[in-house]
Amino acid sequence: MKENNLNREVVVIADDFTGANDAGVSLAVRGKKVSVAFQTPFTGDTDALVINSDSRAMVASEAAEKLAHYAADVTAATWLVKKIDSTLRGNPGAEVEALLTLSGKRQAIIAPAFPAAGRTTQGGICRVSGVPVTETEFASDPKTPVRHAQVAKVLAEQTALQSRVITPDRLADALQGDAPLLIVDAQSDDDLDQIIVAACGCDERPLLVGSAGLCDALARRLARPRQLLAVIGSMSEIAQQQIQRAGEVANVSRVLIDIDDVFRNNMAGYLQQISTALAAGHHCLVHTCADVQARHQIEKLCQQRGLSRAALGETISAFLGTLTRTALEANTPAALYVSGGDVAMAVASALNAQGFAIRGQVAQCVPFGRFLGCRWQGPVMTKAGGFGTETTLLEVLHFIEEKMSD
Template sequence: MNGQGLPGSILVMADDFTGANDAGVSLAQGGITVDVMLHSGYQRDGRATALVLNSDSRALPQNAARERISSLMHSALKQQTPAWMIKKIDSTLRGNPGAETEAMMIATGATVALVAPAFPAAGRLTRNGECLVHGQRLTDTEFASDPKTPVLSADVREVFQSQSGMAALYVDLTTLRAGDLPALIAGYPTPLMVMIDSETDADLDAVIDAARQLSTPPLLVGSAGLCDALARHLAPVRRKRVLAVVGSMSEMAQKQIHHLHQHPEVSQVFINIDDVFTGDAQNYRMAISEALNGGRHCLVHTCPDHAARHQITALCEKWQISRSELGEKISAFLGELTREVINQSEPDALYLSGGDVAIAVSRALGASGFRITGRVAQCVPYGNFLGCGWHKPVMTKAGGFGDETTLLRVLHFIEENASV
């Protein structure tokens, strides 16, 4: 497949328009020019390194989907011979993933397809050969009864083999993570579809590594998660990182924290209130710095669960202070901890939830004011501190504002907005 086209060029076949955009966005963010074509009459102008075709075939009968993929690929391969070929499928296996993968393999001459549907950032994993959505088997979710393209099985191999006559091999996480995938594939006759379990972005990165080691280029088959992994390989960029400090114990703030509990790119650091009184912050500094230096967002909070907010009276009695004094003590600790962390591992933005924490951080940094630039998620003003050495974006939020997705949207805003 490679060797005659533009070095590093990419061709993606998606089965709907939004999926086509999802497939190309991470490549574009990495500086690669990406064109998404909406119909078969396109003409490649030579400026785009990545071409994403929309077959609009998800709801078609299988034979019609095969024919459309074959026709589009015939036209595409006349114009380029790409180094990387991707069949973008739905992360919940809707549509005709097996039929379209087979059609694309035949059109491209690929003898091996590496199938990794997982999209960890969206809660879609593959474990023991099955697709899970936020921990639920696919067939126990709403996707099983999709009005246009219902899914009848959570088993990835079963779905593909119900639509294709090609042999299919299942690969578990142990084999993938041990780096044994290329050697395993070499021992099987082709053509072959390889169904690969993946639970993290690192697993999807391992799929790309395996693809590079095969003697002939495989067809990559996956959702936006696998496309993102290819983007990380071809156009590595440092992810923007947010240091989020949540001092509020409101129910909504706790829901926002809980919503990020299993996010693969967010590390959570819980502050034990007893350490606030002893002043022991070293382990917290190290944990936060490790997360930020590792390219992850870091969420710092003092409330481990919904019940903890009702333990304030006991804490006040234990330390013989008033509720107001307790709040001031915690806020001051978080403010100083934030100052120390950003001096060691400078994040790309600060998110401060709770008025007391926001003012404590501003004092710790020596800020004299706040210049407002705009607003995120309708309830999160953002701007910059004035009069101090910290010039990067700062976002503030009252504890009870927003919904459970607000903090996640803040992280996405910083990741995607190059101007902040």
């Protein structure tokens, strides 16, 4: 999870505005919050930052110098992408070298292919609908004409870094070698997906260099999951009915917390159950109340533990807060749902939240938004324990599965 909004999952450097949008749209479609910046520093809340350097028509040295202004954004990225034109226009060699220097990365994967638009690379040659790019209209582009169809020659005009042409199936081995520029053929989306898989297998993430095709492949890999982690501390009858109805759905797993484990601070087994459920693609409902009768056992439980009702509630809420924080450190559900005011506040406290930004309403009595200034930056939904109908939690699950994937 991110400690602040500058440690972004993806940072893309594009050399023109439409290219920046092309690079970011697939991430947005797959649930990421994407912003395109014309100026930096950009401090907005975003999962993916796309910076338009507007450098395509600059001379190579000026383009490289302009990228130096983005050093802070480049070093904070989990994934760093240099968006280039699929027909090799612009300053790919100079800008790739500049970003390698800024980021400290050892290698760049260069895959300009965009098969969905008829742009492929075979034997290191850039083709448009099967024709070498130098035999198309892009060779006479009025601003940035393309003089070479071989990707290596285009790069060599602007950088002395060594390059090597390989196929996707050989990329994993090549990433263990010394060549700083790995030009990878791609004739299909499957090839681009294979490239991203190889990049994910590296201890040090390489610089990704490509057009919208490679950006789309990265977005497919990083697509936000649609699972909900629900933490329900309320013992109200309606809350139990909501759990019961939602638990009848096939892709929902329930994790019942034993109160004895709360006092033993034994949460390892529950964390494993939560991880297993989310990894299986299930929504996960964490709750402390087995049925509607459990609320009538509170007085007996307080006597056994020598605690007041308030102290008992605080102990359970604190356990759930810590459990939730730890679960979110190990998993990335699509959203977090907390029911019961004390539990919601305990979760916020465990995450070091400084506030809550309301964005809207999912279902009746279920506001949603984001915690401010804290570790969890995903959507958060809250509900007072006794509010809603027996189908409220089902409505929330529907929102996660349908609306959040639009």
